[in-house]
Amino acid sequence: xxxxxxxxxxxxxxxxxxxxxxxxxxxxIEQIWMxxxxxxxxxxxxxxxxTFPDKCLPMIGLHPTYVKEGFEKELEIVxxxxxxxxxxxxxxxxxxxxxxxxxxxxxxEAFLFQCKLARKHNLWxxxxxxxxFWETVALIEKFADxxxxxxxxxxxxxxxxxxxxxxxxxxxxxxxxSTFKNGGLDKVLxxxxxENLVLETDSPYLAPTPYRGKRNEVxxxxxxxxxxxxxxxxxxxxxxxxxxxxxxxxLTLAS
Numbered sequence: 001x002x003x004x005x006x007x008x009x010x011x012x013x014x015x016x017x018x019x020x021x022x023x024x025x026x027x028x029i030e031q032i033w034m035x036x037x038x039x040x041x042x043x044x045x046x047x048x049x050x051t052f053p054d055k056c057l058p059m060i061g062l063h064p065t066y067v068k069e070g071f072e073k074e075l076e077i078v079x080x081x082x083x084x085x086x087x088x089x090x091x092x093x094x095x096x097x098x099x100x101x102x103x104x105x106x107x108x109e110a111f112l113f114q115c116k117l118a119r120k121h122n123l124w125x126x127x128x129x130x131x132x133f134w135e136t137v138a139l140i141e142k143f144a145d146x147x148x149x150x151x152x153x154x155x156x157x158x159x160x161x162x163x164x165x166x167x168x169x170x171x172x173x174x175x176x177x178s179t180f181k182n183g184g185l186d187k188v189l190x191x192x193x194x195e196n197l198v199l200e201t202d203s204p205y206l207a208p209t210p211y212r213g214k215r216n217e218v219x220x221x222x223x224x225x226x227x228x229x230x231x232x233x234x235x236x237x238x239x240x241x242x243x244x245x246x247x248x249x250x251l252t253l254a255s
């Protein structure tokens with residue numbers, strides 16, 4: 001299995017990171033893909049990439065909720081890192097209008113700039129969009145590059161929105177929300193081809209049932225795989241095999 005989105009460098013793991021990772025390896029997790037937030041998260045992320053070079057694979061990018069005054073400097077740092085290290089993706093990037101709309105224009109500017117970096121370096125993008133799905137779609141369409149691809153991480157939208165993601169050439173990142181009683185994905189996943197899905201946890205956030213409200217961790221991805229299998233009425237093994245194949249297809253862009 002490939003965990004396509006986990007913040008394993010987060011301070012919430014400082015007391016037991018080694019044990020948490022061992023539980024993931026024991027489960028059969030081949031790789032953990034690490035999205036970046038801003039310059040402060042780079043050192044911890046890169047240390048994990050150095051310690052587990054074949055297992056913990058980093059992305060680089062500026063998360064939309066970290067877009068503030070002076071965000072241009074953050075983008076310079078992203079670009080500097082891209083010129084000295086081979087990342088698997090640009091991420092996580094996107095739009096977030098849930099907490100604060102103050103820097104909406106700057107979020108848009110940062111997103112489009114990082115899309116350009118993705119094309120320059122032949123990488124896919126890992127998208128965060130909260131309360132901003134159609135705004136993010138509009139930016140992708142404005143960018144107008146059919147070769148741009150990636151993952152809509154933590155997808156929790158409607159079937160119409162899922163189809164739009166697929167039509168744009170992107171994959172749906174499915175995590176713990178799929179296990180929530182009122183998460184809504186029970187009305188979506190049965191109708192989406194498995195080849196359009198990848199699995200994630202977004203650890204330490206959004207832990208699946210029965211751990212909802214607690215710290216999430218990578219090994220809980222097994223519960224997500226089982227939930228997808230149940231909704232699609234197939235085996236968990238088939239979910240794992242096919243989502244892993246889809247995830248690996250993204251890696252070929254960065255090879």
